[in-house]
Amino acid sequence: MKITSFNPLLVTGNAQAVIELFEALGFERRHNIKANTGKQDFNSVRMKDENGFHVDIAQIDGRTQDMTLIRMNVDDFDEAYAFLTARGFTNPQGDHTVDTKSNRSAMLISPSGFAFDLCQHIKDHD
Numbered sequence: 001m002k003i004t005s006f007n008p009l010l011v012t013g014n015a016q017a018v019i020e021l022f023e024a025l026g027f028e029r030r031h032n033i034k035a036n037t038g039k040q041d042f043n044s045v046r047m048k049d050e051n052g053f054h055v056d057i058a059q060i061d062g063r064t065q066d067m068t069l070i071r072m073n074v075d076d077f078d079e080a081y082a083f084l085t086a087r088g089f090t091n092p093q094g095d096h097t098v099d100t101k102s103n104r105s106a107m108l109i110s111p112s113g114f115a116f117d118l119c120q121h122i123k124d125h126d
Contacts, residue, residue, distance in 0.1 A: 001074050006070065008070065009057075011063065011068075012057065013059070013061065013064060032045050032046075044057065070117070081118060087110075089110055090108065104120045104122060105118060
């Protein structure tokens with residue numbers, strides 16, 4: 001398993017305000033992903049500053065409290081999932097994963113309480 005990116009992911013009910021804050025800090029929007037988790041729609045914006053730091057901001061409508069996760073993008077989702085669950089990480093949605101055209105992901109929570117948004121970017125090789 002190779003980690004291909006590692007950065008904060010902020011999940012909020014008011015993404016626009018959070019995006020504006022990070023823009024004021026010098027971050028620029030890089031791309032936007034709209035998808036459905038199977039349970040709810042979400043909109044995620046990836047931002048980057050001039051130093052190469054990234055932050056992802058996800059809009060989840062109806063969310064009243066923000067949540068901070070660590071987004072860990074890997075080259076092999078299944079291997080990373082097995083690695084983390086063998087160390088006590090749990091998926092709060094059972095074995096449910098979010099599968100879109102360009103991404104496979106799941107939240108995994110450590111025994112001590114911090115959380116990863118484990119992702120594998122799916123590239124179109126056609």
